[in-house]
Amino acid sequence: MGKWKHPGPGFFPFGLAIALVLLSFVLIFRHWKKDSSPAPFWSGRTWLRPLLGTAVLIFYALVVDLFGFIPTTFIFLIIWMWVIERLRWRTLLSISIGTTVVLYLIFSFFLEVPLPQGFLGL
Amino acid sequence: MSMDEIFGLFQGLMTGFGIAFSLTNLSFALIGALLGTIVGILPGLGPSATISLLLPISFKIGSPVTSIIMMAGIFYGAMYGGSTTSILVNIPGEAASVVTCIDGYQMALKGRAGPALGIAAIGSFIAGTVGVIGLTFVAPPLAEFALKFGPPEYFALTLLGLLMATLLGEGSIIKGLIMVVLGLLLGAVGLDPISGAIRFTWGFFMLQEGIDFVTLAMGMFGIGEILINLEKELTTELVTKKVSNLWPNLKDWADSKWAIVRGSFIGFFIGILPGGGAVISSLVSYAVEKRCSKHPEEFGKGAIQGVAGPEAANNSAASASFIPLLTLGIPGNAAIAMIFAALLIQGVQPGPFLITEHPDIFWGVVASMYIGNVMLLILNLPLVGMWVQLLRVPYAILAPIIVLFCCIGVYSIRNTVFDIWIMGIFGVIGYIFRKVNLDPGPLILAFVLGRILEPALRQALLMSAGSPLIFFQRPISGTLMGFLLLFILIQIVVTLRKRWKG
Numbered sequence: 001m002g003k004w005k006h007p008g009p010g011f012f013p014f015g016l017a018i019a020l021v022l023l024s025f026v027l028i029f030r031h032w033k034k035d036s037s038p039a040p041f042w043s044g045r046t047w048l049r050p051l052l053g054t055a056v057l058i059f060y061a062l063v064v065d066l067f068g069f070i071p072t073t074f075i076f077l078i079i080w081m082w083v084i085e086r087l088r089w090r091t092l093l094s095i096s097i098g099t100t101v102v103l104y105l106i107f108s109f110f111l112e113v114p115l116p117q118g119f120l121g122l
Numbered sequence: 123m124s125m126d127e128i129f130g131l132f133q134g135l136m137t138g139f140g141i142a143f144s145l146t147n148l149s150f151a152l153i154g155a156l157l158g159t160i161v162g163i164l165p166g167l168g169p170s171a172t173i174s175l176l177l178p179i180s181f182k183i184g185s186p187v188t189s190i191i192m193m194a195g196i197f198y199g200a201m202y203g204g205s206t207t208s209i210l211v212n213i214p215g216e217a218a219s220v221v222t223c224i225d226g227y228q229m230a231l232k233g234r235a236g237p238a239l240g241i242a243a244i245g246s247f248i249a250g251t252v253g254v255i256g257l258t259f260v261a262p263p264l265a266e267f268a269l270k271f272g273p274p275e276y277f278a279l280t281l282l283g284l285l286m287a288t289l290l291g292e293g294s295i296i297k298g299l300i301m302v303v304l305g306l307l308l309g310a311v312g313l314d315p316i317s318g319a320i321r322f323t324w325g326f327f328m329l330q331e332g333i334d335f336v337t338l339a340m341g342m343f344g345i346g347e348i349l350i351n352l353e354k355e356l357t358t359e360l361v362t363k364k365v366s367n368l369w370p371n372l373k374d375w376a377d378s379k380w381a382i383v384r385g386s387f388i389g390f391f392i393g394i395l396p397g398g399g400a401v402i403s404s405l406v407s408y409a410v411e412k413r414c415s416k417h418p419e420e421f422g423k424g425a426i427q428g429v430a431g432p433e434a435a436n437n438s439a440a441s442a443s444f445i446p447l448l449t450l451g452i453p454g455n456a457a458i459a460m461i462f463a464a465l466l467i468q469g470v471q472p473g474p475f476l477i478t479e480h481p482d483i484f485w486g487v488v489a490s491m492y493i494g495n496v497m498l499l500i501l502n503l504p505l506v507g508m509w510v511q512l513l514r515v516p517y518a519i520l521a522p523i524i525v526l527f528c529c530i531g532v533y534s535i536r537n538t539v540f541d542i543w544i545m546g547i548f549g550v551i552g553y554i555f556r557k558v559n560l561d562p563g564p565l566i567l568a569f570v571l572g573r574i575l576e577p578a579l580r581q582a583l584l585m586s587a588g589s590p591l592i593f594f595q596r597p598i599s600g601t602l603m604g605f606l607l608l609f610i611l612i613q614i615v616v617t618l619r620k621r622w623k624g
Contacts, residue, residue, distance in 0.1 A: 006588075007580045009314035009321055013307060020303045027296050041557065049352040053525075054550060057345070060529055061542040069530075077522055084352065085518035095519055103526060111182045113534040 052084050068118025069108075074100045127263070135258060138485030142493055146184060147191055151490045154192035155497045158199015161216070163207050163509050166351045166517060167524065168216040169200035170566075173460040174339035175524070177467060178531040186468035187483050191490040193461050198250060198440040198491065201400060202498045205242035205433050206509060209235055210360050218400035218436035221408040225421060225428030232424050236367035237374050241426055242433040243502040244370075245378065249386040249434035250495040253441025256390050257448075258488055261477065265449040268474035273581035274593050276452075278602035279396065280575045283452055285606060286397025287564050289613060298564050301555075305568025306575065308333055315577050328540045335463045337532045338569060341545040342562040343456075344528040346552020348521050365507055370426070378430035381411050385434030392435070393442025397567075399455035400436040400443070407435035441491060448476055448484055452571065456563040459570045 056079050064072045077096035081087045087095075107113045141147060161172045173193050176183075183189040200216050207215030209226035222242065229238040271279070288298030311322045312332025323329040370378070385407045392403040411431040412421045421428050444461075446454045451473030453459040465472045470480055477484045502509070532541040552562050586592035594600045 007583050009317050009319040012576045012579060013310045013321065016303050016307050016310070020300065020307070023296055023300050023303065027300065030296070046353045050349040050553060053349055053352050053521075054546070057525060057529075057542075057546050057549070061539055061546060064529075064533075064542075065539050073526060076526065080522035080525075081518060085521075087518060099523055099526070103523075103530065107179075107530055107534070111179050113179065113182070113530070114537055115530070116533070116539070 049084055053080070056080050056084070064116050064118075066118055068120050069115035070100060070104060071118065071120065072116075073103060131258060131262060134262070134481060134485045135489060137481065138487075138489030139492075141187060141482055141486035142191065142489040147188055147486065147490060148493070150183065150188050150192040151195050151494050152497055154195020155199045155494050155501060157192075158196040158201075159203040159498065159501055159509060160512060161196065162200035162203020162205075162219075163215050163512050164515075164520065165207055165211070165213045165215055166347060167520070168343070168347075168457075169197045170339070170457045170460055170563075171343040171347060171524075172196055172200075173457065173464070174336060174343055175527050175531055177336045177339070177460065177464055178534045180464050180467055186465065186470050186480070187486040189464060189468065190461065190483065190487050191494075193464055194444070194487055194491060195494045197457050197461065198437060198494065199498055201250075201433075201437045201440050202243060202246050202502045203509065204436075205246070205429070206239060206502070206506060207513065209238045209242065209429070210365075210510060211513065218404050218440075219433070220401075221404050221432045222429055224408070225423075225425050228422065228424035229426065229429065234424065235365050237370040237426065238429050239365060239506055240368040240503065241370045241374060241378050241430045243368075243499060243506070245382040245385065245430045245434040246437040246502075247495055247499040248382050249389055249438035250441055250498070251492065252386040253390055253393065253438035254488065254491045254495065256438075257441055257445055257491070260394070261445050261449050261484070261488075264445065265474045265477045268450050271450075271474065271598065272596075273578040273585065274596050274599040275602070276574055277578040277582055278593055278599040278606065279450065280452060280571045280578065282602050282606050282609075283396030283446075283454060284564070284568055284571060284575075285609060286395060287455065287567055288397070289609060290392075290395075290397050290402045291561060291564060293559055293561055295613065297560050301560055301562065301565040302568040305565035306572040308338065308565070309569045309572030310576065315573070316580055326540075328536075328538065333544065333569075334532070334535055334541065335570065336535060337541050337545045338548055339460060339463070339566055340528045340532055341548025342552040342555075342566060344524060345545060345549025346556060346562065348525055349549060349553035350556045351517065351521065360510065360513065365510065368503060368506070374426050378426050380414075381407075381427040381431035382434045384410060384414070385431040386438045388431075389435035389438030389440075390442045393439030393454075394445050396446055396452060396454050398439065398443065399457070400439040401455075403435040403439035404432035407431040444487075444491075447472055448487075449474060451476070452574065453567065456566045459567050462570055 056076060060072060060076050074096055077099055078092060081092045108115055157172065161167045161169060173196055180189040183192065201218055204215035204219030205222045205226065207213055208219040208222035209230050212223050212227040214220045214223055226238045284302050288295055288302055291298050312330055314321055320330060388407045388410060389403040392398040392406060408428060408431060411427045412418050415427060443454050443458050446452050447458050447462055453462040462472055470483060528545060529542050532545045535541060555562055582592055593603050
């Protein structure tokens with residue numbers, strides 16, 4: 001923390017924390033007085049697609065180091081467009097293959113970014 | 123301004139054009155303008171998200187000048203493209219074109235989509251150029267003035283910027299301030315810049331370097347935006363398949379010429395303000411045009427001034443918001459904060475020394491903006507029909523590709539999957555923020571400014587031996603703090619008045 005004369009590492013965050021507590025109280029107090037019933041956080045099944053999107057992203061982070069960039073990216077695209085968007089198989093496959101190839105070319109070939117290789121070396 | 127200084131400006135500008143007209147820089151200005159137009163047109167993908175996608179690869183693109191030329195092009199290019207979607211689909215292509223929907227779409231319904239698109243492009247060009255001229259003349263003297271700034275001045279200025287960003291932003295001020303505080307706290311993660319102590323890493327070694335700006339920005343803007351868009355089916359239905367008669371008629375000109383002039387100036391002055399930017403300036407311009415008009419009842423039914431004014435304002439503001447970045451090193455809004463980060467990644471410290479230490483960057487980028495605006499006029503006027511086809515690309519295909527871009531982007535910074543996790547977490551947080559009407563813009567801005575604010579505060583307190591009065595005793599920081607208190611006071615009075623009336 002330190003003193004006013006010699007502010008330490010905790011000085012600034014502590015001040016921020018106080019500000020955050022005060023602001024939160026103001027926000028709570030305001031809504032307390034209004035006493036209106038809030039709209040539901042999710043209406044109907046709107047939560048489903050964002051949840052699926054997050055799940056596919058988690059899947060990507062989990063396996064990309066294991067399987068490597070090319071297979072994981074391909075599977076990611078297929079799952080996303082099949083489960084979330086329900087596209088037709090022909091569109092889905094051609095876009096997945098095309099996108100994987102283009103992304104690989106851009107990042108690995110032109111920009112020379114090291115991509116995760118996985119046990120297959122892909 | 124003396125003759126010598128004016129001569130210096132023109133000399134600088136000439137050097138700048140020399141740099142901007144090189145083949146590489148011309149092509150990257152064009153790529154930036156193209157990308158900007160595309161992301162401007164596509165709803166659900168804005169300039170901030172796009173620039174954040176490009177940050178990890180920015181130093182692979184080339185020299186600092188080249189990459190900043192491209193990113194600037196994306197930023198002001200999006201201002202051109204955004205109006206197209208607003209007019210033809212009634213969905214804003216990006217945030218600064220929200221008000222263009224009101225009258226632009228009405229014009230399109232009446233079969234006047236052509237003149238609406240035409241006046242938007244021409245107004246954008248005029249205002250964009252006015253903005254760059256302003257940038258050329260205002261930036262160098264301002265930077266010289268800013269050389270006198272010490273830690274207290276920087277503290278006062280950043281604080282003022284953060285306050286203005288919440289006051290001028292949309293939605294609740296309390297919520298905006300909460301976002302600012304959260305952004306500052308997130309910026310404090312990692313090694314303390316002064317003592318080297320480790321803060322808030324929760325035992326994660328990977329967090330010692332702090333949260334990377336790119337990871338945070340991609341999560342909040344890229345992933346968060348995708349997740350919220352997944353909730354609703356984004357369908358883009360065009361009013362007209364074919365756009366014809368882009369050239370506005372004489373009456374249109376007469377109606378909109380002053381709107382364009384006013385929009386240019388409103389945009390410029392709001393763009394310079396810390397916390398100001400394209401979004402606010404377009405809203406202000408619309409309100410002003412409605413006031414100035416002899417037929418305010420036509421607004422909302424297809425008044426061409428309602429398109430010309432705001433579209434001019436957002437372009438002029440986009441150019442002007444480079445001024446605080448390039449002269450003070452203080453970004454005024456989220457999109458400019460991305461360009462701030464890009465400069466840092468390239469090893470260039472934005473600030474009052476930028477113009478003297480890296481004249482090639484400053485003048486090269488400024489000159490490229492003159493050229494970029496000409497490119498955009500050509501891209502958006504005769505070729506607009508081609509861009510409209512872009513709206514046929516379904517979001518179902520775009521969304522997973524953007525997510526992949528984010529994943530590869532953050533992975534490439536440090537070659538670790540850990541950063542994909544961090545990005546994902548911020549993505550979910552960004553989604554929740556959007557659900558409860560918390561705008562992540564001020565958070566991103568505060569995250570960047572925190573790295574200026576905290577050291578400035580602590581150094582100032584060391585200078586004054588612990589007396590906070592130092593911020594009020596020095597003339598420049600005292601004036602800035604005076605403005606700060608004045609704005610807070612005005613806000614309190616306005617709120618209390620509303621209470622009493624309501």
